[in-house]
Amino acid sequence: MCSQPESFWRRETLGRALAFALLALIALFAPRAHAVEGLRLAIGDISHPALSANDIQLEFSAARSTLEVHIARLRLGDRSWRELHLSCPQASLSAQGVHCSGAQLGVHGRRLPLVLDFHADPAASRVAVELRLSSGAQVRLSLDDEGRFEAVLARLGLEDLSVLASLLSPPGAGELLRYLTRGQVNARLVWEPEGAGRARDSLTLTARFSELAFGTDDGLRAGEGLGLAVELAAHPTPAGWGWQAQVAWEQGEAYLHPLYLQAGPVLDAAGVFHAEQIEIHKATLALEGVAQLAFTARIGRADLSLDDLALSLSGGDLAILGPRWITPLLAPALVERLHFGGQIGAGLEIEDGRVQAFNVVFDAAELSLAAADGGRGFGFGPLTGHLPWLAGSSSRARLQVQGGYWEALALGAFDVNAMLQGQQASFETMRIPLLDGMLVLDEVELGRESEGWLGRASVAVEPVSMRLLTQALGLPSMAGLLSASLPGVRVSPAEITFDGALVMSVFDGYVQATQLHVREPFGVASHVRADLEARHLDLAQLTETFSFGSITGFVDADVRGLELVRWRPTSFDARLVSSAGDYRRRISQRAVQNISALGGAGAMAVLQRGLLGLFDTFGYRELGFQCVLAGGVCLMRGIDGSERADGSFQIVRGGGIPALDVIGYNRRVDWDELVGRIQRVIDDNVTPELH
Amino acid sequence: MKALTKLTRWLAAMALGCMLAFAVHAQGNLEVDSPAISALKASMQKRHAQLAPLYASGAIGFATDGSIALRDASLLPLAQRGGASALVAAENADRSALYREIARANQHPEWEVDIRNTFAQRWIDRAQAGWWVQRGGAWVKK
Secondary structure, three states, X not given: OOOOHHHHHOOOOHHHHHHHHHHHHHHHHHHHHOOOOEEEEEEEEEEOOOEEEEEEEEEEEOOOOEEEEEEEEEEEOOEEEEEEEEXXXXXXXXXXXXXXXXXXXXXXXEEEEEEEEEEEEOOOOEEEEEEEEOOOOEEEEEEOOOOOEEEEEEEEEHHHHHHHHHHHOOOOXXXXXXXXXXXXXXXXXXXXXXXOOEOOOEEEEEEEEEEEEEEOOOOOEEEEEEEEEEEEEEEEEOOEEEEEEXXXXXXXXXXXXXXXXXXXXXXXXXXEEOOOEEEEEXXXXXXXXXXXXXXXXXXXXXXXXXXXXXXXXXXXXXXXXHHHHHHHHHOHHHOOOXXXXXXXXXXXXXXXXXXXXXXXXXXXXXXXXXOOOOOOOEEEEEEEEEEEEEOOXXXXXXXXXXXXEEOOEEEOOEEEEEEEEOOEEEEOOEEEEEOOEEEEEEEEEEEEEOOEEEEEEEEEEEEEEHHHHHHHOOOOOOOEEEEEEEEEEEEOOOEEEEEEEEEEEEOOOEEEEEEEEEEOOOOOOOEEEEXXXXXXXXXXXXXXXXXXXXXXXEEEEEEEEEEEEOOEEEEEEEEEEEOOOOOOOEEEHHHHHXXXXXXXXXXXXXXXXXXXXXXXXXXXXXXXXXXXXEOOEEEEEOHHHOOOOOOOEEEEEEOOOOEOOEEEOOOEEEHHHXXXXXXXXXXXXXXXOOO | OHHHHHHHHHHHHHHHHHHHHHHHXXXXXXXXXXXXXXXXHHHHHHHHXXXXXXXXXXXXXXXXXXXXXXXXXXXXXXXXXXXXXXXXXXXXXXXXXXXHHHHHHOOOHHHHHHHHHHHHHHXXXXXXXXXXXXXXXXXXXX
């Protein structure tokens, strides 16, 4: 139909062909009808390019004013019906034409639930038909002497559509009705041929769909209470039917998995209906959160496949588009934690059903992911730049990030430059300011594999002042530097592993973390594992920093299998010993008291207790302990893992004058309780209770 | 009514706890705990209060791969389907992490698939009557 619109409509329209046929019948038989009681007519075939009818039986009774028409087979276009029967209880046949009221129509022995009136005036070339369906819906069709055809649908409900669909079997109706569950349409369609001041044929449609509902069996595509206003104008062109339309979604809601959408969008489009496809030359979609969205497209008519698309979006408000469109599509599990801000622009090209290119332009965009435990998490922005992608070739992405944060740590401005190819991305070195140092990400590669996004990188931290770092983290101020060289970082959705070492030079010694792993980095079970090695830490600085009294000397520590969940230790095997060497070893009375306080009532004992109040400091030969934390309990041992016969263990072995030993009696220490005590000692400088 | 709701939630949480416990007891080497596993179980139990009505309605069912699935979204109002989809995604993220963590806690990360399969069967076996489970690729109401 669409490929040859002119040949179908211009001169020999369906309606006109019927009118001519009726005119011929009346001209031949009407004069005789006045003279006879009835008329019986048999016509073998009527044939026309647009229609054909076979074995037509017509019987008119003037006495009863009835008309019976039987057609064995009727074809209109590419649709056909068998055994059509029209029974008209009030009919007249005269020179003014044929008139029928209250006719019943049956197809193949089945009576259709509608009543039909029609009037045909062949002399004036006018035909009017009105269908009244049992639901109260009406369909009015009329054709005037200028060839103007009008169809008006009033209050046509879903059941009525089913009736008409069963009668007309339009393409796609079965599929459409399978998913439609409710709805009503009021519409007016007008066809006007060229002439009478019209330069060309034209078709206009005004339709309003209300209370429309549809749904697939699984509920993943559904709409309810939909109100749509459709305006369409079309005209035949050599290429097909040129059209322009506006569709306004005025009411209702829809779920197109995983997107929940509400009324508001308005589509303005123009294009051409071809025989095999629908071409959209120009379309704009008014959508909340988008300044402008325009596209062109080519859609297959048979399966409504999106063959070609060129889409351009500008002025996208990420605060709206993020939660409504981006997160449900890309990261539904993070819908409550992922937040967006700023503006975005985007382009997308699809050819032959395949994505050929897309690009995203960020304008002061912000992206943040809150931690699963309610913490601040991390975020980046404002972020500006261009991220293009091309199928089958490489492209370069350039982004300027004004800053960011990771929990309490602020990150400075940095650039991201990357080559994109297929599902792989290679990044140029990124230098991210971190306090007075620099986080350097080198040789960063990201790729999408079957198990998700995988990546690798080389990470270095150029020295960061411990003073600034501890200040930022809200910890007691420490002197020293933090640096890291982690040449083999591997990232997967389940784990980030760091080969290499992170080193803090603190308290005149150093703490080195190796075997670093972050497991389940983006989920509630996020936890860090590492081995720590501390050497030659100056106890004087350390105890001063933590207001723990005063201990002079140096210690080494090893913490194996340290596991941190939400930055709290949950397991480790730690040992701390005095560093080897010749140095001054003194412990203050307050430090002794604090150590004792940590043990709780009765947990620690101090030998030579009577001397404690007489001296400010005491000499010691060595100090140390071991703690194996598991299941919330720290299993303690003394210096070198020693344990005395009575189950006690020595933490400080005295030496010099006055000498002092500190003995622990409680080997099983509740870790949370111990941490609480340390915190209280540091915060409140509590007076220890000695026994 | 409020008390009944609380009781229902408590029973639902207890049921989930039992399901987890049974699943863990199914194989001796799965009887393992760690702070990460506890965090995951706590997260899942918290979410279970939201999921239980969706299991009962049949909107969400237990799949054969140890995950849950939006089986019949048509049972939910349109405005709730997106939320249910997000719940399913979050629950499945936790479940996958749980299987990995149990494998890690056993010092055998390669057991993840077996652990997932074991849990999948246990989730299905222990699902309450009236809940939907996947068997032989088809959804079945218990």
